[in-house]
Every structure is written in structure tokens, then in C-alpha cells.
Amino acid sequence: MTTVTSTTSTTTTAASTGYSALTSSDSGTGIDYSLLIEAKVNARLTKADRIDAKITANEAKITAYTDLQDLLQTVNESLDGLRNRSTSTGASSNLFSQRAAYIGDDDVFSATVDDDTEVGTYSVVVQQIATKHKIAADSASSKTDAMGYSGSFTLQAADGSAVTISMESDDSLTDLRDAINSQKSTSGVTASIVQVSDSGYQLILTANNTGEEITLTDGGDGVLSSLGLTDDDGAIKNELVAVQDAIVEIDGVTITRSSNTIDDAIEGVTLNLYSASPDTAVSMEISTDLSSIKTAITDFVDAYNAYRDFVVTQQSTTSDGEASEDATLFADSLLRQITQSVSSALNTTIATDDGTVLSLASLGITFDSTNNLELDEDTLNSVLSSDLDAVKQLLGLNMTSSSSQLSLLRYETAQTPQSFTLDIVRGEDGTLTSASVDGDSSLFTVSGNRIIGAEGTAYEGIVLVYTGSSGSVDVDFSQGLADTLYSAIDAAAADYDSDLTTAIDDLEAQDTTLQSRSDDIRTKAETYRTTLTAYYARLEAAAETAALLLKQLTYSEDDDS
Structure with missing residues (x-):
């Protein structure tokens, strides 16, 4: 057991x-x-x-692809405004249409300018600036003690509506100020209290806007006279600042406005007046904002070089010829494809009508020994100031036509340079009936005054506006360096439907x-x-x-x- x-x-x-x-x-x-x-x-x-x-x-490859995508998108951010495209043709801004005001003495006035405003030079004399009407009551010994006045009065600025202010005998100066300010948005008048001495306080009434006179009407109890806002005859007793309009002379033409902000004298230009200088003519030049264009070009050089540094790192080897530790994308076919595409676009040249060939070098941009970009600012400054049209033609999308009555409304990024002749027919009733190329009317459709490239054709994405009569119009589209490079990078690195996005999505799905x-x-x-x-x-x-x-x-x- x-x-x-x-x-x-x-x-x-x-x-x-x-x-x-x-x-x-x-x-x-x-x-x-x-x-x-x-x-x-x-x-x-x-x-x-x-x-x-x-x-x-x-x-590791996803991280490298994402870094490459970010670097390329930064390049495109710098290029976007240089493509000479409007928002309707695929850009967020067009630096060639942006305007700036260059003013001889900006202590007198400044100016903001709308895009596409006509360039020109103006002589401006600020003879007088607009003021806010300002009046005061007599001095009071306290701002919190009861004043002993009973009654009412009305007040308003010229651009406001009359409001009634009622007073009781136990109201103080502070109570009166608060009562006025409770209706200031209606009356157009704001009240404040200023201590003028150790025992002296004054009520100040100020029009909310320049050029608007304050009017006061007593309710019959003599409150305004007691306060010292009016005299015995009902006139303003203590006027601190007289009301006046702005008076400006532009190219010899005198204009008068109630505001120191004048946006209707020169189309597209808003003047902001600071001080009067009646004996001084100030020169104002409205022109393309060259500083913004220069900044964008400088940003492009920096962004491109950052991208190039990344590419060089991905191609680096050790002393024995093997891929270095940081070369995650060594011998990667997609990186090689993108590099070739970017390089090809970067070497775009444009021939002008006089036979001049424009390239990056025309902007003072050259390649150094490592294929990074170098910028000569003197050359860039010179070409921007002397031949901006050449810069625009080199970098941006340009459409020329034999008719000034044909304009571009839309042009998609995927479009390529092309030239064609439009044969346009307008009916007897004035309606646009057809637009054809080489006798083929199926290439474009018409809607009102719009001529629209048909889907599936080489003209898809083009929308033109024509206001002329029947006839033939020669059309030429040239795609400059910045626009070409932007298109190449967009195809490679856009957030949606790009080569890198597809590759990243495929790798992430594979990892899952x-x-x-x-x-x-x-x-x-x-x-x-x-x-x-x-x-x-x-x-x-x-x-x-x-x-x-x-x-x-x-x-x-x-x-x-």
C-alpha cells in the first residue's frame, strides 16, 4: 500500500x-x-x-516617403504664386497680379492695393484730414456726487439717430456718462470723463466717426446749459475739436470725404490718411509687388535645396560601396522617377518672340557642384525691376490670343502647352453657337459666352470667355518653368492621387x-x-x-x- x-x-x-x-x-x-x-x-x-x-x-520606407512628400510639397508652396494662375485656374494666389503702393512719404498716408489694379504713378497732396467732433461740459468738482440736475436732452452725430438722455437730481457725472454710452451705437456719440485737475472733472463727448457733427437739443429743463455743454443761446459752449472732412488732391483733382480712409478715389486703391501736409505733393507708385515675387523665388531655392539634400542622403554609400545607414530609399525606383521628373521640369526653357531663351539662369539661379541651387540676388533684382514680363513668361502659365475679346477663365493643372485656332460662330440673335478647331466642333461646347473644352479631348479643362463676333482667333498656351515644375511635383507628391500617396497607402495596406x-x-x-x-x-x-x-x-x- x-x-x-x-x-x-x-x-x-x-x-x-x-x-x-x-x-x-x-x-x-x-x-x-x-x-x-x-x-x-x-x-x-x-x-x-x-x-x-x-x-x-x-x-522606414513609409517614413522616408512621407518626408520626401513633405519636402516636395514645401517646394510647391513656394511655386504656387509664381505660376501666373488665378484661383479659377488652380492657384491659391497670383503674385504677378498682386500690387503694392510705393509712397514717397508714408508718414502722411499709406495705401493698400487690390490685385490686378492698373499700375501707375500719382501725385497726392493731403490738404486736410478728417476729424472727430469733440465737445466738453464745464468742469465738475466730483464725478461721483449727485449733480442736482433733473430733465432730459437729445444728442446725435450726423450719421447717428437722436437719442433721449434723462437725468434725475441724484445722478452723478459717472451716471450721465454711462447713460450716454448705453446708446452710443445708436447716437454715434461716445462719452468719457477726463480729470482736468485735483478736483476738476469734465464730461467729453466725441463723435464715433470722423466728419460727423454732434448736435444737442435741450428738453426744456435747461440741463445742457447747467452742464455747460451749451451756452444760453443753445450753441456748443466748449468745442475741443471742430469737425472737418478730409481734403485730398490727387493729380490736381480735389476730393472731399468724411473719413480718413478713402477707397473710392482711385479704383482698387485705399488711402489711409495720417496727417495733413498741404504744401507737399507726395508721389505714389502703384506697381507689381516685386518683394513678394522675390521672397517666393528665394523660398523656392531654399525649399528645393532641402529636397536635394534629402535625395543626396538617400543616395549615399559607405566606403565599401554599400548603402549608408540613412539611405532608406537607396536605389528606390520611385525616388529615381521623381528625381528625373523634377530635374527635367527644372531645366525648362522658354523662347521669347525676339528669340531670347529664358531659363533659371535668367533669374540669377545656377547649379553648384552638388547640384544645389545658388541665387545671385543682384541678377534677380535687376531682372525683376527691368523685365518683369520675361520673369512671368519664364515661370508662369501664359495665354496669348489674336483677339482681345477672348479671355481665360479656367485652365487645369494637367494641361500642357498647346496652340490652336478657334473658329467661332455667333448667330444672328447674338448667341454663341459653336467653336471648332480644324472644322471639328465636338472639341468645344458653348454656354452663353463661355467656350468649354470637351471632356476626353486635349482641351478638357480649358474654359474661355468670348465677347466678340464670329471669326477665327489664334490661341497659344505656354507653360513656364514654375508651372511645369509644380505640375510634376503635384503628380508625385499631392495628398491625394499622387505617386507617393499611392506608394504609402500600398505599404500601409501591406503592413496591415x-x-x-x-x-x-x-x-x-x-x-x-x-x-x-x-x-x-x-x-x-x-x-x-x-x-x-x-x-x-x-x-x-x-x-x-
Whole structure:
């Protein structure tokens, strides 16, 4: 009985200890089952490790692609305003249409200018600036004590509406100020209190806007006279600033306005008057905002060089010719494709009508020994000031036509340079009936005065406006360097439907699939570990039982002898 009990106890212990009893030190057989289990499990995990390594490589590539995308988008941000496109033709701004006012003495006035305003030079004399009418009451000894006046009065500025102010005998100067200000948006008059001495306070009434006179009318109780706002005849008693309009002479023409902000004298120009200088004619030149164009070109050079530094890093090798540690995109076909596309666009040249060939060098931009860009500011300043049309033609989208009555409304980024002749027919009722090229009227549709490139044709995306009569119009589109480069980069790096976005999306989808496979392999490997552990634990328990039985048999034989 004792022997049987011992055998049962030992078998139970071996089976329950599982994995911990399978090391060589604990195993009854001396076999290190744990090493066997680890070897078998790790053989299965090797495939998961290879998958994880692929995921890690993909993540590094995604990061590199994202960095490249960001760098290229920064280049395009600098190019956008240089493409000579309006918002309707695909740009957020057009720096060639932006205007600036250059003023000889900006202490007298400043100016803001709308886009596309006609350029020109003006002589401006600020003879008088508009003022806000300001009047005062007589001095009071306290601003918080009751004044003892009862009654009412009305007040208003010329551009406001009359309001009634009622007073009680226990009202203070502060109460009166607050009552007036509670209706200032209606009356156009604001009240304030100024301490004029240690024991003297004055109520000040100021028109909210320049050029607007304040009028006061007593309600019959003599409150205005008691306050010292009017005299015995009802006239303003203490006028601090007389009301007056602004008077400005522009190219010899005198204009008068109630405001110091004048936006209707020169079309597209808003003058902001600061001080009068009646004996001084100030020169104001309205021209293209050259500083913004120069800034954009400088930003482009910096952005392009940052992109180039990234490309060089991705192409770097170690001393033994292997890809360097930072060259995640070494020999990457997509990077090579983008680099070639950008380089090709960057070398765009434009031939002018007189045969001059324009290129980056025309702007003072050249390549250094590492193919980064260098900018000669003197050359850039010179061409901006002397030949802005050449800069526009080199960089931007340009449409020329043989009719001044044909204008461009829309032109998509994907369009390429092209020339064609439009044969336009307008009916007897004045309606535009057709527009054709080489006799094919299916290439364009008409809607009102609009001529629209038909979908699926080379003219898709072009929208023209024509106000002339029937006839033929020659049309020429040239796509400059900035516009060409922008298009190439947009195709490669835009947030949607670009080469890099597609590549990143594909890698992320691949990683999702790979991660699922890796997780599945590891889960199955752990299940396999559990199965092996149980199996070897049973073998160990059986071996221990057999060993105990052998000992019992040996003991019995010895006992019989």
C-alpha cells in the first residue's frame, strides 16, 4: 500500500509541474525537454520574425516617403504664386497680379492695393484730414456726487439717430456718462470723463466717426446749459475739436470725404490718411509687388535645396560601396522617377518672340557642384525691376490670343502647352453657337459666352470667355518653368492621387496584412508550445512512473532474497 501511494503521488506531481519540471535539472530522465520545446517553437517563429523585419523595413520606407512628400510639397508652396494662375485656374494666389503702393512719404498716408489694379504713378497732396467732433461740459468738482440736475436732452452725430438722455437730481457725472454710452451705437456719440485737475472733472463727448457733427437739443429743463455743454443761446459752449472732412488732391483733382480712409478715389486703391501736409505733393507708385515675387523665388531655392539634400542622403554609400545607414530609399525606383521628373521640369526653357531663351539662369539661379541651387540676388533684382514680363513668361502659365475679346477663365493643372485656332460662330440673335478647331466642333461646347473644352479631348479643362463676333482667333498656351515644375511635383507628391500617396497607402495596406500574418503565426506558435509542454510532461511522468516501478521490483527481489 505504501508503494502504491508513493507511485500515485509522484505521477500527479510530474504531470502538474509541466514546463518547469522539463529542464534537465528537474527531469527524471535527465533530458532537457525545454530546449527541445524552444527549438521547435523558434523554428515556427522564424517566419514571423522575417515578416516583422519586412514590416520594420516598410515602416522606414513609409517614413522616408512621407518626408520626401513633405519636402516636395514645401517646394510647391513656394511655386504656387509664381505660376501666373488665378484661383479659377488652380492657384491659391497670383503674385504677378498682386500690387503694392510705393509712397514717397508714408508718414502722411499709406495705401493698400487690390490685385490686378492698373499700375501707375500719382501725385497726392493731403490738404486736410478728417476729424472727430469733440465737445466738453464745464468742469465738475466730483464725478461721483449727485449733480442736482433733473430733465432730459437729445444728442446725435450726423450719421447717428437722436437719442433721449434723462437725468434725475441724484445722478452723478459717472451716471450721465454711462447713460450716454448705453446708446452710443445708436447716437454715434461716445462719452468719457477726463480729470482736468485735483478736483476738476469734465464730461467729453466725441463723435464715433470722423466728419460727423454732434448736435444737442435741450428738453426744456435747461440741463445742457447747467452742464455747460451749451451756452444760453443753445450753441456748443466748449468745442475741443471742430469737425472737418478730409481734403485730398490727387493729380490736381480735389476730393472731399468724411473719413480718413478713402477707397473710392482711385479704383482698387485705399488711402489711409495720417496727417495733413498741404504744401507737399507726395508721389505714389502703384506697381507689381516685386518683394513678394522675390521672397517666393528665394523660398523656392531654399525649399528645393532641402529636397536635394534629402535625395543626396538617400543616395549615399559607405566606403565599401554599400548603402549608408540613412539611405532608406537607396536605389528606390520611385525616388529615381521623381528625381528625373523634377530635374527635367527644372531645366525648362522658354523662347521669347525676339528669340531670347529664358531659363533659371535668367533669374540669377545656377547649379553648384552638388547640384544645389545658388541665387545671385543682384541678377534677380535687376531682372525683376527691368523685365518683369520675361520673369512671368519664364515661370508662369501664359495665354496669348489674336483677339482681345477672348479671355481665360479656367485652365487645369494637367494641361500642357498647346496652340490652336478657334473658329467661332455667333448667330444672328447674338448667341454663341459653336467653336471648332480644324472644322471639328465636338472639341468645344458653348454656354452663353463661355467656350468649354470637351471632356476626353486635349482641351478638357480649358474654359474661355468670348465677347466678340464670329471669326477665327489664334490661341497659344505656354507653360513656364514654375508651372511645369509644380505640375510634376503635384503628380508625385499631392495628398491625394499622387505617386507617393499611392506608394504609402500600398505599404500601409501591406503592413496591415503582414502584421495579421505575424500575429497568427505567433499565436499558433504559443499554442504549439502549450501542446508540446503537455506532451513532454506526460512523457516525463510516464518515465518517472516506470522508474519507480523498476525500483519497487528491484526492492521486492532484494527483499525476497
